[in-house]
Amino acid sequence: MGDLSEAFVIAFHLLTSFDGELFEIIGLSLKVSLLAVFISCVCGFLLGAGLCVYQFPGKRLIVIMINALMGLPPVVVGLTVYLLLSRSGPLGVLGLLYTPTAMIIAQILLITPLVAALSRQALEELHREYDEFFRSLHLSSFAKLKALLWDGRYGLVIVGLAGFGRAISEVGAVMIVGGNINHLTRIMTTAIALETSKGTLALALALGIILIGFSVSVNAAVMLIRSSTRDAEYA
Amino acid sequence: MANIILAALIFCLTPSNSVAGQSIIVQSTTSTQNSGLFDYILPLFKSRTGTDVNVVAVGTGQALKNGRNGDGDVLLVHAKSAEEKFVADGYGVKRLDVMYNDFVLVGPSDDPASLSGTSDILDALKKISDTGSLFASRGDDSGTNKKELQLWRQAGINVGNQSGSWYRETGSGMGATLNLASGMGAYTITDRATWIAFQNKDGMKILCHGDPRLFNQYGIILVNPQKHSHVREKLGTEFINWLTGPKGQSAIASYKLNGKQLFFPNAK
Numbered sequence: 001m002g003d004l005s006e007a008f009v010i011a012f013h014l015l016t017s018f019d020g021e022l023f024e025i026i027g028l029s030l031k032v033s034l035l036a037v038f039i040s041c042v043c044g045f046l047l048g049a050g051l052c053v054y055q056f057p058g059k060r061l062i063v064i065m066i067n068a069l070m071g072l073p074p075v076v077v078g079l080t081v082y083l084l085l086s087r088s089g090p091l092g093v094l095g096l097l098y099t100p101t102a103m104i105i106a107q108i109l110l111i112t113p114l115v116a117a118l119s120r121q122a123l124e125e126l127h128r129e130y131d132e133f134f135r136s137l138h139l140s141s142f143a144k145l146k147a148l149l150w151d152g153r154y155g156l157v158i159v160g161l162a163g164f165g166r167a168i169s170e171v172g173a174v175m176i177v178g179g180n181i182n183h184l185t186r187i188m189t190t191a192i193a194l195e196t197s198k199g200t201l202a203l204a205l206a207l208g209i210i211l212i213g214f215s216v217s218v219n220a221a222v223m224l225i226r227s228s229t230r231d232a233e234y235a
Numbered sequence: 236m237a238n239i240i241l242a243a244l245i246f247c248l249t250p251s252n253s254v255a256g257q258s259i260i261v262q263s264t265t266s267t268q269n270s271g272l273f274d275y276i277l278p279l280f281k282s283r284t285g286t287d288v289n290v291v292a293v294g295t296g297q298a299l300k301n302g303r304n305g306d307g308d309v310l311l312v313h314a315k316s317a318e319e320k321f322v323a324d325g326y327g328v329k330r331l332d333v334m335y336n337d338f339v340l341v342g343p344s345d346d347p348a349s350l351s352g353t354s355d356i357l358d359a360l361k362k363i364s365d366t367g368s369l370f371a372s373r374g375d376d377s378g379t380n381k382k383e384l385q386l387w388r389q390a391g392i393n394v395g396n397q398s399g400s401w402y403r404e405t406g407s408g409m410g411a412t413l414n415l416a417s418g419m420g421a422y423t424i425t426d427r428a429t430w431i432a433f434q435n436k437d438g439m440k441i442l443c444h445g446d447p448r449l450f451n452q453y454g455i456i457l458v459n460p461q462k463h464s465h466v467r468e469k470l471g472t473e474f475i476n477w478l479t480g481p482k483g484q485s486a487i488a489s490y491k492l493n494g495k496q497l498f499f500p501n502a503k
Contacts, residue, residue, distance in 0.1 A: 035247040038240075087305030087463055095465065097306055098260060098291060179260075179291035182274075197410025198269050199435030225239060 007205035011213075014206060022207075026214060029187040032100055032174070033167035036107035037115075040167075041160050043108075044115025048159075049145045049152075051120045052127040063120065069113035074106075078173030081106045085177065098179040103187070106173040111163040118162060122155040123148050157226050161219055168215055188214075258287035259470045262299075262307035264378060265408045267453070268292035270428035270497050275490045280477055286470050294377030294408065302326060302456070305463030308471040310456045311478075313378035313426075318454045327456035331479050334487050334498040335452045338382060339430055340443035341413075342368075342422035350422070356446040357390040364392045367401045369421035371412050374404025378451075383424045386448065413439075426451050428497035453498070455479065478502075 014022050051063060083089050085097040085105075096102045126148055134144050149156070171189035178185035180194060188211040195204035267273055268290060277288045293301065295312040302310045303326050311333065312318060321327045340359055342350065348368040353359045363370050372394070373380035387394045394402045403421060405412045409429045416423040417437040425433075430441070455475050460466040477483045479502035487500045 031247045034243055038244060038247070086301075087465060089304075092305070098289065179289070181260075181289040181291060183287075184289050194268075196414070197265065197408050199410060199414060199433040201435055 003202045003205060006202040007209060010203055010206035011209040015210065022210070024183065025186055025188055025191055026210070028100065028185075029168060029189070029211070030214070030218075032103050032187060033107065033164060036104045036111060036167050037160060037164045039104075040108050040112040040115045040163055041156075044112050044159075044163070045119050045149060045156055046145075047112075047116040048119030048121075049123050049148050051116075052123045052148060053141050053144045063117075066113050066117045066120070070117050072110055072113060074110060074170050074172035075176070077106050077109050078176035081109065081173065081177045097177065098181060098185060100178070100185060102177040103174045103185060106177050107167045107170065110170060110173060111166050114166055115159055115163045118159040119152075119156055122159060123152045126152050126155075154226060154230065157222060161222060164218065165215065168211070168218075256285060256287060257467075257470060258289055259308040259467050259474060260289045260291060260306070261309045261311055261474070262291050262293065262301050263311040264295050264298065264313060265292050265410065266313070266379070266426045266429045267311060269408075269410055270432040271492060272428070272487070272490055272498060276478075276483070276486045279486050280474065280483070283477070283482070284473060286474065288474060294373070294375045294379075295381070296376030296378075302458050305458065305465065308458055308467045309474055310458065311453060312456075313451055313453045314381045315452055315454060317378075317381065318456060322456060326459055326462055328459050330454045330456050331475065332502055333453045333455045333478055334484075334500045334502075335450060336427045336498050337444065338379065338424050338449040338451050339427050339441045340422060340424050341416070341430060341439050342442045343420040344438045344440055345420070346442060347420075348422070350442040353443050354445055356386055356443055356448055359443040360386060360390040360392060363401075363422055364390075364394075364397075369419060370394075370402050371416040371419070371421040371423040372402060372404045373409065373412050374406045375408070377409070379409060379424060379426060382449075382451070386424070389448070428492075431492055431495055431497060452501075 047066070051059065081102060082097065084091050085094070085102055086092055087097070096105070130147070134147075139147070169189065171193055174185075174187060175190050175193065178187070178190065180186050180190040188207060192204050192207045192211070195207065263273070273290050277290070281287060291301070291307065295314045295317065298307070298310055298312050299317055299321050301307055302321065310327070318327070318330050322330050340350065340356060348362040348366045350359045350362055353362070372383060384394070398404055405415050409425055410433065412423055413425060413429070413433050414435055415421070417435055417439050422442070455478060457468065457471045457475055458466045460468045484500035484502055487498050488496065490497060
């Protein structure tokens with residue numbers, strides 16, 4: 001019980017004293033996850049919308065695959081990216097292992113299927129609704145895709161947040177490909193794992209509380225922006 | 236909305252480390268990181284040479300494997316025979332002694348196998364086996380795990396048969412294994428540095444130490460640039476020379492935690 005209450009005290013102290021190392025770690029966590037989410041959203045939204053609009057053989061199989069890959073185990077992704085980026089691996093010459101770029105690549109692989117599957121689900125409903133309308137206008141598939149993405153944008157924001165949630169909380173993959181190097185690839189989750197292994201449980205939990213706090217802030221900020229732009233459009 | 240996304244992207248794309256100076260990657264063990272040794276000595280090296288030392292802390296087995304793949308410039312690990320094999324196979328240039336400390340057997344304060352006062356580690360392990368008391372093993376091919384398995388063999392006990400009953404393989408780092416041992420009241424073997432630095436002891440204490448068989452030697456190796464041409468030979472050699480030279484050796488000796496010296500330099 002002592003560790004629990006102590007954790008809140010430490011978290012408060014770290015935040016109010018503007019601990020430089022802490023903010024460096026938080027900054028890197030946000031950078032890696034936001035960039036990974038952004039790239040995953042570009043790919044995942046297009047893929048999700050494409051799966052609604054285009055008809056082709058084997059489509060069902062792809063949908064099943066993407067849905068299944070939502071549960072991709074992070075360690076497996078981490079190991080695969082390690083083997084690819086290792087100096088002995090096919091992409092070893094790039095020298096990307098143990099860099100933030102490697103962590104972003106791993107997170108993109110993890111969350112793109114999630115974003116694609118959820119956005120397909122969200123846009124499928126909309127597509128059914130619009131189907132006749134689209135047909136009456138004789139729209140090209142690409143025009144339909146654009147219309148779906150634009151009209152479904154508020155739903156897609158939530159999909160993006162789900163992707164962000166998976167990225168920012170992930171530890172297995174980034175630990176392997178980033179190496180948890182101090183001042184270089186250490187992020188919130190790997191720092192928590194390190195402190196836990198040192199037995200400094202209160203500090204580990206304090207970092208956890210701060211991580212949750214930042215996650216809540218990002219979500220709140222996005223929701224605020226979403227509702228304010230929505231109101232502005234209706235006004 | 237678009238402005239905000241743009242701003243977030245610019246934030247993401249600004250590099251966090253404004254000065255991208257020279258650096259090397261050292262594959263090392265969890266004990267050297269968890270004990271705080273690197274946090275203490277690396278800034279000293281950096282201030283002398285301007286070189287950043289990026290430490291990837293994994294078990295010795297994984298560090299050697301990563302070194303074979305060329306994913307590091309220098310290895311600082313603790314499993315002498317595996318290190319010598321690494322060099323003999325051509326993956327390392329040569330192996331040098333750096334420092335030592337010792338392993339200790341720790342366990343719950345109620346001590347179900349009555350080990351307290353035992354100075355012979357093999358006797359202690361036999362008592363654990365005879366009483367079927369819980370023992371947490373790293374089970375991860377780390378330096379500590381290699382040493383522990385060697386001790387069981389010397390004691391003539393086949394722990395492979397007992398895995399899952401009283402012999403529990405955690406498959407994780409020293410800290411995680413200590414957390415687990417403290418949680419389930421098990422004995423375990425740890426290096427002394429990690430033990431002193433570990434803060435979740437929860438009543439556990441050292442029950443057997445001082446046996447010469449518990450000696451723990453750390454060695455340093457430059458990954459062979461002839462195998463992996465990208466190895467930063469000059470900077471790596473500079474780091475090895477510093478750590479095994481008078482400056483590095485006295486830095487190691489002067490690192491203390493709770494008033495105790497954790498590592499004893501013994502480079503020749």
